[in-house]
Amino acid sequence: MSELLIRNACVIDPLRGINAETMDIAIRDGRIVEEVSAAAEVLDARGMLTLPGGIDSHTHICGTKVNFGRYMSPEDMRAGRTPRRGPMHATSGYSVPTTYGNSYRYSAMGYTTLLEGAMAPLEARHTHEEFTYTPLQDTMA
Numbered sequence: 001m002s003e004l005l006i007r008n009a010c011v012i013d014p015l016r017g018i019n020a021e022t023m024d025i026a027i028r029d030g031r032i033v034e035e036v037s038a039a040a041e042v043l044d045a046r047g048m049l050t051l052p053g054g055i056d057s058h059t060h061i062c063g064t065k066v067n068f069g070r071y072m073s074p075e076d077m078r079a080g081r082t083p084r085r086g087p088m089h090a091t092s093g094y095s096v097p098t099t100y101g102n103s104y105r106y107s108a109m110g111y112t113t114l115l116e117g118a119m120a121p122l123e124a125r126h127t128h129e130e131f132t133y134t135p136l137q138d139t140m141a
Contacts (some may be wrong), residue, residue: 002041102134
């Protein structure tokens with residue numbers, strides 16, 4: 001069982017009518033709960049915003065246009081490299097990162113759902129294969 005207590009979070013949650021209130025957030029096994037034990041890991045979020053996961057309704061993270069960009073800029077794969085760390089895959093690409101790299105970058109920005117805005121019908125299968133390798137977000141086209 002993992003427990004986390006985020007203290008002093010500036011919370012914005014329109015569904016619950018919370019508009020920039022400072023409060024603590026208790027999390028047990030990845031779910032928000034009323035309270036956690038005294039043994040919980042504590043993070044101080046003073047001065048930071050705490051929001052529900054973001055949705056980017058028009059991205060270009062997978063598919064033919066992105067792969068054409070990778071094809072036309074092979075030198076880009078030598079830039080923006082990150083090593084494998086724990087469960088995270090190694091990534092590369094600066095302006096056109098790998099699918100894992102895109103997923104990690106969007107995650108760091110707080111996005112949980114991504115919508116690919118340009119899926120060519122003849123390449124739909126490949127786009128969905130790339131969605132499989134975008135591990136941290138829900139994806140659609």
